[in-house]
Amino acid sequence: MTGPLTGFKVVELAGIGPGPFCAMMLADMGAEVICVDRKTPGALGGGGSIVDRGRRTIILDLKNPASVEIVLRLVKRSDVLIEGMRPGVMERLGLGPEPCLQRNPRLVYGRMTGWGQTGPLAQAAGHDLNYIAITGALNAMGHADRAPTPPLHLVGDMGGGAMMLAFGIVSALLETSRSGQGQVVDAAICDGVSLLATMYYAMLKSGIWSTRREANMLDGGAHFYSCYACADGKFVSIGAIEPQFYALLLQRCGIDDSDFKAQWVQKEWPALRRKLEALFKTRTRDQWCELLECSDACFAPVLDFAEAAQHPHNVARGTFIETNGVTHPVPAPRFSRTPGAAGTVPKVGQHTLEILSELGFSEIEIMTLRESNVIL
Numbered sequence: 001m002t003g004p005l006t007g008f009k010v011v012e013l014a015g016i017g018p019g020p021f022c023a024m025m026l027a028d029m030g031a032e033v034i035c036v037d038r039k040t041p042g043a044l045g046g047g048g049s050i051v052d053r054g055r056r057t058i059i060l061d062l063k064n065p066a067s068v069e070i071v072l073r074l075v076k077r078s079d080v081l082i083e084g085m086r087p088g089v090m091e092r093l094g095l096g097p098e099p100c101l102q103r104n105p106r107l108v109y110g111r112m113t114g115w116g117q118t119g120p121l122a123q124a125a126g127h128d129l130n131y132i133a134i135t136g137a138l139n140a141m142g143h144a145d146r147a148p149t150p151p152l153h154l155v156g157d158m159g160g161g162a163m164m165l166a167f168g169i170v171s172a173l174l175e176t177s178r179s180g181q182g183q184v185v186d187a188a189i190c191d192g193v194s195l196l197a198t199m200y201y202a203m204l205k206s207g208i209w210s211t212r213r214e215a216n217m218l219d220g221g222a223h224f225y226s227c228y229a230c231a232d233g234k235f236v237s238i239g240a241i242e243p244q245f246y247a248l249l250l251q252r253c254g255i256d257d258s259d260f261k262a263q264w265v266q267k268e269w270p271a272l273r274r275k276l277e278a279l280f281k282t283r284t285r286d287q288w289c290e291l292l293e294c295s296d297a298c299f300a301p302v303l304d305f306a307e308a309a310q311h312p313h314n315v316a317r318g319t320f321i322e323t324n325g326v327t328h329p330v331p332a333p334r335f336s337r338t339p340g341a342a343g344t345v346p347k348v349g350q351h352t353l354e355i356l357s358e359l360g361f362s363e364i365e366i367m368t369l370r371e372s373n374v375i376l
Contacts (some may be wrong), residue, residue, distance in 0.1 A: 003030025003331075003340040008079045008173065011071065012055070013062075013095075014038055015084035017128070017153065018161030018189065019112045020051050023082055025166045027054030028331035028340040031080075034355060036060055036071055037348050050328045054343025056351035059376040066374045068094045073359045076103045079176075080169055084112040087122050097184045107182040108172040112165050114156075116188030128156035131189040135160075137197050144214040144221075160192030215266075217241070223273040224249070224263060227302055234285035235302035236292075238276075249297040253279060349376055 005026055010033040012023040020035075027033040035057045060067035072095070075081055081100060083090050090096045090111075097109045114131040115121040121134075129150050132138045142149030165187035172185055203209035214221040224240045240249040246263055250256075257275065262268040280288065285301050292299035303311060309320040309327045320327050321342060331340035352375050356366050369375045 002338055003028065004335055004338045005170075006030035006338070008032070009077060010034070010080040010082060011036060011074045011078045013071075013081070013083040013085065013090075015112070017084075017157040018165065019082055019084035020049075021158055021162035022110070022112065022165045022169075023055065024051050024053060025162065025331075026080070026169070027343055030338070030340060032056075034058060034074060034078075034351075035346075036062070036074070038062070050323065050326050050345060053323075053328075053345050054341075055346055056355060057346050057349055058352045058355045059349035061374055062093055062095070064372075064374050065094070066369060066372070070356070070359065070374075071095055072099065072103050074355075075100045075107060077359075078104065078107065079173060080108045080110060082110045082112065082165070082169075086125075087113060087117045101182055105182055106176055106180060108169055108176060109182065109184045110165050110169050110172075110187065111184060112161060112187050114161075114189045116191060117186045128153040128189065132156040132160070132193045134190055135193040135197060136200070137193050139211065140200065140213060140216075140219055142213055144212060148213070155196075156189045156193055160194075160196055161187065161189040164192035164195070221266075221269060223269050223276050226273065226276075228277055228280035230283060230285040230288060231281055232284040232286075236280060236285055236288050237300050237302055239298040241298070245296050245298045248295065249292075249299070252292055252295060252297055255279070352376070 008026075008031045010023065010026055010031050012019065012033055012035045014020075014035050014037040023033050023035065033055045035052070035055045037057050037059045038061075058070075060070060062068065062071070083095075091098075100109055101107055111117060113122070114126045114128075115124065129138065132151075132155055137155065138148050138150075140148075141151055165185065168185040168187055172183055176182055200209055204211070209216055213219060216222070217225055220226045224238060224246055227235050227237050229235055238249065240246040243263070250260055259268065259275070260272060262272070283291075288299070289301050293301070301311075306327075308314060314320060319329060321330055322328075323342070323345065328342070330342055334340075353366060356369070356375070361369070366375075
């Protein structure tokens with residue numbers, strides 16, 4: 001491993017969604033990640049998912065005190081713990097922050113939840129859609145004449161959750177290198193998405209953002225910042241905000257209609273959108289690519305996941321690789337001297353015996369753990 005986090009050790013308590021993705025990000029950057037999986041097969045982020053790349057895994061029954069001691073031994077030799085349980089569950093298992101920090105005072109204890117560790121909703125079940133709903137972000141997405149459109153869980157679980165937790169963990173590790181003390185990182189998806197929406201709150205205060213959907217520059221309301229259907233039923237995206245880029249778009253599209261001079265007259269946006277809708281339906285997506293791609297018209301084709309891996313720009317940058325027949329993205333961001341790398345995908349529990357041996361368990365002790373169903 002050569003990534004910038006090489007040398008750091010992470011214990012991941014198996015979960016779903018943002019927790020495994022955060023652990024993947026750390027593993028991609030060189031951290032040694034051990035996933036403590038549950039006895040239920042397939043609990044590792046879906047069981048053999050590409051998101052599980054770069055880990056070693058051990059299967060334990062966390063309801064057994066002997067398993068708790070194994071986790072605490074792992075904690076003692078690690079820099080980070082990641083857990084995504086409902087608030088209070090880790091404490092009931094005997095693996096809350098207090099016993100873990102007692103065992104390792106330098107530990108960064110990362111907690112991933114939707115609502116956070118405190119507050120009226122802390123104990124309620126929920127998913128990505130619910131968490132982004134209370135931030136104001138969901139209400140801003142979708143069409144004006146219908147209910148808000150549920151976005152992919154990139155916004156909540158991955159952006160507001162996993163990436164914020166990863167940022168919090170790395171920030172805490174930097175602080176620990178100076179103070180010698182660990183701490184708890186409380187990463188709540190609703191907090192993270194709220195932070196991602198900071199600019200929109202600023203625009204709302206300034207009077208340049210409306211809480212009505214499709215009434216703003218960046219939510220599909222503006223004709224120059226939207227997606228359009230083509231003659232073949234595929235789509236293209238236009239983001240020509242700046243005057244010079246807007247002018248180039250009009251020029252390349254052969255538009256000499258004086259109505260388009262009213263770029264920033266909001267009441268004209270619906271009519272101008274209808275004109276662009278008609279225009280873009282006159283050519284296929286590929287034909288529009290030939291005309292507009294690689295220019296300053298702020299244009300790109302709207303691709304599906306399979307198409308994205310084949311786009312010349314992504315191919316040139318090596319954005320995707322294939323592992324065991326699965327096409328997936330390479331680690332990001334990129335480093336000039338200590339690049340990250342996408343590790344292999346483990347089988348669930350593949351490294352149980354190996355990890356126990358590293359922790360000092362003898363063959364007889366391991367056999368006893370197996371016979372008592374502490375491990376699988």
